[in-house]
Amino acid sequence: MSSRSLSLPLRGQPVLSVRDIHKSYGAVTAVRGVSLEIPGGSIYGFLGPNGAGKSTTIRIIMGILLPDAGEVRFAGLPLDGALRDRIGYLPEERGLYRKMRCAEQVAFFTELKGVPRREALARAGEWLDRLGLRDWKNRKSDELSKGMQQKLQFAATLACGPDLVILDEPFSGLDPLNIEVIREIILEQKAQGRTVIFSTHMLAEAEKICDYICLIDGGEKILDGTLDRVRQDFPQKSVRVAWENGAEPPDDLPGVASCRQEEGSWRLMMQEGADPQRLLPLLQEAGPLSLFAANRPTLSEIFLAAVSRRRAGSRATGGETR
Amino acid sequence: MKTWAVIRREYLERVRSKGFVIGTILGPLLMSALVLVPALLARSGAGEQRTIALVDPTGRVLQPLRERLEQRMQEGSRGGSRYTLLPVTLDGRTLEQGVGELRRMVADESVHSGLVVAPDFLETRTISLYVKSVAAMSLRDELRPLLNDILREARYREQGLPTELREYLAEGVDWKNLNIGGEGGEAREGNDSAFVVAIVLIMMIYMMVLMYGSHTLQVVIEEKSNRVVEVLLSSLSPGRLMLGKVLGIGAAGLTQTGIWTLAFIVFTQQGISLGSFTLDTSFLTPLIWISFLVFFLLGFFLYALLYAGVGAMCNTLQDSQQFNFPLMMGLVLPMMLLGLVLEAPNTPIAVALSLFPLFAPVLMFVRVCVETPPLWQLVLSWVLMLLAIWLAALAAGKLFRLGILMYGASPTWATLARALRQK
Numbered sequence: 001m002s003s004r005s006l007s008l009p010l011r012g013q014p015v016l017s018v019r020d021i022h023k024s025y026g027a028v029t030a031v032r033g034v035s036l037e038i039p040g041g042s043i044y045g046f047l048g049p050n051g052a053g054k055s056t057t058i059r060i061i062m063g064i065l066l067p068d069a070g071e072v073r074f075a076g077l078p079l080d081g082a083l084r085d086r087i088g089y090l091p092e093e094r095g096l097y098r099k100m101r102c103a104e105q106v107a108f109f110t111e112l113k114g115v116p117r118r119e120a121l122a123r124a125g126e127w128l129d130r131l132g133l134r135d136w137k138n139r140k141s142d143e144l145s146k147g148m149q150q151k152l153q154f155a156a157t158l159a160c161g162p163d164l165v166i167l168d169e170p171f172s173g174l175d176p177l178n179i180e181v182i183r184e185i186i187l188e189q190k191a192q193g194r195t196v197i198f199s200t201h202m203l204a205e206a207e208k209i210c211d212y213i214c215l216i217d218g219g220e221k222i223l224d225g226t227l228d229r230v231r232q233d234f235p236q237k238s239v240r241v242a243w244e245n246g247a248e249p250p251d252d253l254p255g256v257a258s259c260r261q262e263e264g265s266w267r268l269m270m271q272e273g274a275d276p277q278r279l280l281p282l283l284q285e286a287g288p289l290s291l292f293a294a295n296r297p298t299l300s301e302i303f304l305a306a307v308s309r310r311r312a313g314s315r316a317t318g319g320e321t322r
Numbered sequence: 323m324k325t326w327a328v329i330r331r332e333y334l335e336r337v338r339s340k341g342f343v344i345g346t347i348l349g350p351l352l353m354s355a356l357v358l359v360p361a362l363l364a365r366s367g368a369g370e371q372r373t374i375a376l377v378d379p380t381g382r383v384l385q386p387l388r389e390r391l392e393q394r395m396q397e398g399s400r401g402g403s404r405y406t407l408l409p410v411t412l413d414g415r416t417l418e419q420g421v422g423e424l425r426r427m428v429a430d431e432s433v434h435s436g437l438v439v440a441p442d443f444l445e446t447r448t449i450s451l452y453v454k455s456v457a458a459m460s461l462r463d464e465l466r467p468l469l470n471d472i473l474r475e476a477r478y479r480e481q482g483l484p485t486e487l488r489e490y491l492a493e494g495v496d497w498k499n500l501n502i503g504g505e506g507g508e509a510r511e512g513n514d515s516a517f518v519v520a521i522v523l524i525m526m527i528y529m530m531v532l533m534y535g536s537h538t539l540q541v542v543i544e545e546k547s548n549r550v551v552e553v554l555l556s557s558l559s560p561g562r563l564m565l566g567k568v569l570g571i572g573a574a575g576l577t578q579t580g581i582w583t584l585a586f587i588v589f590t591q592q593g594i595s596l597g598s599f600t601l602d603t604s605f606l607t608p609l610i611w612i613s614f615l616v617f618f619l620l621g622f623f624l625y626a627l628l629y630a631g632v633g634a635m636c637n638t639l640q641d642s643q644q645f646n647f648p649l650m651m652g653l654v655l656p657m658m659l660l661g662l663v664l665e666a667p668n669t670p671i672a673v674a675l676s677l678f679p680l681f682a683p684v685l686m687f688v689r690v691c692v693e694t695p696p697l698w699q700l701v702l703s704w705v706l707m708l709l710a711i712w713l714a715a716l717a718a719g720k721l722f723r724l725g726i727l728m729y730g731a732s733p734t735w736a737t738l739a740r741a742l743r744q745k
Contacts, residue, residue: 062556081559089556095549100335111327112557156553 015040015164015195016061016079021070023056030056031067032219038164038197038212043190045210045227046199047303053219054199055092058168062089074164085114088162092169092199094153098142103128105141106156113160120159127155131181147178154182158189165189167198171205183209203299213299215306222306227299234297234305239268239276241283242291250286253279265291324558325566332541332570337577346578350585353522372434374461375427377410377420379441382476383449383469384409390468408433417441428452435461444480447473519606520691522586524660526579527618527683532653534575535625538568539642542633542726551726560722568626575622583614613690613700620707621683624714625649631718635725635733635741645738656684667693677703679710717742 018036022029031053038044048054059065061072063084072079074086097105106124111117128137131151136144141152150173158165170186171179186209189196200206206213207227214224223230241249242265249259249266255274259266270276276294283289336342378384384407391405410427412420424436431454440448449469451462471492478488545551554563628649636642659681663672667689676685677699686703689695724741725733 059552064552064555084556087556089553091549091552091556093549093552095545095551095553097335097550098548099339100331108327108331109553109557112324112554114324117327 013040014038015075016197017073017076018057018061019071019073021057021060021067021072023053023060023065023067030219031060033070034216034219034221035070036214036221036224038195040195041190041193042195042211043186043209044195044197045206045213046197046216047201047203047206047213047299048199048216049201049307052216054216055168056219057216058089058166058197058199061166062087082114085160086163088113088157088160088165090153090157090165090167090170092172094150096141096149096153096156099140101138102133102141102144102152103137106152106159109156110159113162115160123159123161124155127159128152131155146173147175150174150178151181154185158185163194165194165196167196169200170198171200171202179205203303207299215303217307217310220310222310230302231296234302237270237274237276237297238295238301239270239279240291240293240295241266241268241279241289243287244290245287247287250282253282255279267295325562325569328554328558328563328566329570329573332567333573336537336571336574342574342578346581349578349582353582353586371404371406373406373408373432375408375410375424375433375436376439377412377417377424377437378439379412379417379420380439380443382443383437383439383472386472386475387465387468390471394468405434410436425452428454437465443473444476520688523610523614523691524684524688526582527614527621527687528653528657530575530579530618531621531625531683532650534571534622535629536646536649537571537575537629538626539629539633539636539646540639541567541571542630542722543636543639543642546634546726547637555726560726561719564627564630564718564722568623568630571626572619572622576619579618609694610690613687616704617683617687620704620711624679624683624707624711625653627711627714627718631714631721631725632738634718634722635738641733644735652680653684656681659685660688663688664692667695673699677706679703679707682707 014037016036016038018034018038020033020035021031022033023031034053034057036057046054046058056065060067060070061079063079063081074083077083100108103121103124106127107117107120110120110123115123125137128134131154133144133148133151133155136148141149144152154170157167165186167186170182174182183205186196186198198206210227212224212226213230215222223233225233249256249268253268255271255276255278257269257271259268261267268276268279280292283292376384376387388407391407395404410420410424421438424433424438427433428436435454436452438450438452440446440450443449451465453461475488475492478491483491545554551563558566632642632645632649636645656675659675663676663685666672672685672689673695675681676689676695678685682703686695686700690700721738721741
């Protein structure tokens with residue numbers, strides 16, 4: 001890759017900066033002042049409910065849409081066509097030429113990223129081998145199953161050897177087996193020093209592999225940071241508890257907002273700022289404990305709480321929510 | 323280089339498709355069939371055998387008409403039917419009875435048609451033709467010159483003109499078609515087939531521009547509907563994408579036209595001479611070939627860009643119907659005006675029409691074929707077309723950028739206009 005002489009920022013330095021971008025379609029505001037710093041060499045989860053503005057933000061990064069305001073920088077430089085060749089992009093709506101042979105197809109998309117044809121063909125072959133599509137190289141893509149088409153699209157995204165990979169909803173429409181395949185590829189990209197941004201609303205998947213997350217809703221960023229940091233900052237904690245004698249949690253536990261039974265144990269949701277450790281002696285009074293675990297909040301709990309808090313907040317201040 | 327990749331993909335996909343291969347082979351076959359079949363029919367005399375019943379109380383018509391029909395058949399200049407005369411003799415019956423029998427024969431289709439010569443034919447010149455279907459009326463045009471001849475001959479004879487004088491008077495004109503070359507140079511003898519060749523070339527321009535121009539519309543809509551376009555646009559700009567598509571499809575069109583033109587040249591050069599029918603290609607000057615190529619290319623680009631812009635705004639082919647119609651009229655209208663321009667290629671209206679960029683590929687080219695228009699007019703039409711292409715590229719680029727990711731409601735003329743007004 002001698003043509004790519006630009007040196008990438010070190011691990012942890014921002015490889016991509018999105019600065020205060022805005023985008024409206026007529027009267028509808030899709031993105032409202034979103035800023036992101038994506039650290040190099042990380043896996044960055046871009047999370048949000050449907051219609052939050054994830055795809056619009058990604059399309060702006062890819063230069064498919066022009067922002068009404070704001071800018072995108074790559075490795076410190078304004079992102080232009082040549083720099084975009086170093087970004088691999090998997091759109092949310094998968095697009096393949098139905099009548100084109102698989103290897104040709106991957107090579108074509110790779111060529112569009114500035115890779116010479118001969119090399120593009122070689123890399124297409126390698127990627128199809130890797131993804132178990134070796135026997136399908138000369139078949140047309142509409143002969144492939146849906147899962148195989150997804151893999152083909154992945155090959156088309158990654159064969160150009162990008163420094164940054166942006167995957168818009170990479171797991172949608174995949175069976176668990178293929179989700180595993182894609183997860184491995186994402187982790188491998190990271191291991192090779194690449195940066196991966198992916199958007200998803202499948203929070204359990206994001207939780208497994210993300211270093212950083214960003215949560216957006218209604219076109220605005222709600223929170224971002226490392227996954228650990230986000231968890232720590234999350235004010236509401238919960239405790240899972242069970243008694244050997246099958247006792248039930250006593251009433252009037254201090255700092256507990258609610259409790260519910262799940263899978264043979266109890267989950268006590270703490271009020272904001274309450275310390276779960278203080279509960280331990282009180283719980284022991286009810287009987288010998290078989291389980292006491294101060295739970296880290298799941299991403300989906302954080303997500304739901306953050307979204308509902310934001311929506312409640314903007315209603316209270318009279319702001320519009322969409 | 324990216325544009326080049328798009329061009330190559332577009333070109334190869336077209337050229338490798340079954341439709342292209344079949345079309346490329348079938349085109350010349352159909353073309354030659356169009357020219358050859360009538361010629362072959364005329365030559366083999368495979369036309370219908372038709373019997374004409376004839377009531378001739380004067381006795382002056384039967385024999386000369388039979389001779390002339392036979393002579394005409396031997397010349398074989400006209401394709402179609404052979405006629406035999408079946409005399410209905412009166413044998414003491416009244417004329418009415420004879421005519422009655424003739425009418426019955428025509429009615430029950432035992433004969434094709436019936437001719438009745440008036441008893442006082444020489445004075446009244448009256449001949450009646452009885453037919454069953456209107457289609458048989460074309461017979462009148464075939465028989466009339468022969469009967470005129472017979473009447474004249476009979477009158478000369480009646481007036482006692484000497485034979486030499488009669489023959490002298492009966493002579494017709496000796497017809498020659500002469501084409502004057504553009505240089506005002508020597509006159510060459512030509513025939514109707516020069517006209518046929520010109521029409522074939524015009525049809526070729528018309529068909530290819532229509533076919534390949536509207537092809538860009540399909541391709542753009544298809545890419546939009548299978549969402550490939552988003553991947554493409556993340557790698558190159560809308561303008562370069564559009565340019566690549568149009569050039570790729572144009573190259574495929576040029577390949578097909580090239581093959582057809584080659585077939586056409588071989589076909590005509592091989593001297594397909596069938597009876598009196600030969601294709602005269604000697605009038606195809608270099609200027610005509612150059613114009614053919616230029617008008618094909620400019621016409622294609624102009625229409626392809628317009629179609630690409632419209633395609634970008636639409637989600638389905640149905641959406642595009644309403645926009646398709648006016649674009650199609652741009653090509654169909656000049657075909658309808660072809661006759662007007664052919665008849666008077668130098669009138670101000672013909673000149674104006676042929677300079678109009680949307681019509682020029684057909685109308686200016688036809689003028690180049692039938693006469694040589696002033697060079698400045700030809701060049702002006704090319705300049706105007708280039709200007710139109712530039713405008714079309716600007717408009718199409720704009721529509722492409724705005725429309726290509728627009729899904730949902732089908733567009734209207736208002737949306738189109740709004741999109742064009744946007745910065």
